[in-house]
Amino acid sequence: EVQLVESGGGLVQPGGSLRLSCAASGLTFSSYWMSWVRQAPGKGLEWVANIKPDGSEKNYVDSVKGRFTISRDNAKNSLYLQMNSLRAEDTAVYFCARAIRLDYWGQGALVTVSS
């Protein structure tokens, strides 16, 4: 059974940093593109970033370029999202999801940016 478990969410002040992790099991993690997708409270879904299986290609939505960094450790079956210079509008539940087609999702981690 494929499982994706996010961690690292919490409350952070504007301008602060946070690192999210996604632990994967039940899949050959190193074979798949992986994505981060977020959902602001009561809103729809927004793709944030994705990363190629070997980590050699990374893509980002314009609103997070230069502030967020996606990375992975295939030896640890883990995906990461380093978030810097956080803004109030980054407040959301952040999901990790497998593959280009986003076929498996974690339960999400809530990030709240507020003073």
Next chain:
Amino acid sequence: DAVLTQSPLSSPVTLGQPASISCRSSQSLVHSDGNTYLSWLQQRPGQPPRCLIYEISKRFSGVPDRFSGSGAGTDFTLKISRVEAEDVGIYYCMQATHLPLTFGGGTRVEIK
């Protein structure tokens, strides 16, 4: 960016009756490799999204056959042949042909 427009915004349906959701893209979703990376996701209340359909019409593992997808190019449809109580939630189309990946605004399916 490929803008996905869903309709209707809300769909009240009687149990056992069909439901249909439309998704229109601002540009063709046919990839240079010939595939069309248009998916449908279901989000039940309080749950993460779940993949129902990928590449227009392929049902994902474990998805009941009352869900079906169709379409081509810029116009796509998700159909539920007979709505059940567990189908209540918000349905999103999503494209992965172009960067950035984008989602439709969502369609709420509720029981009358």
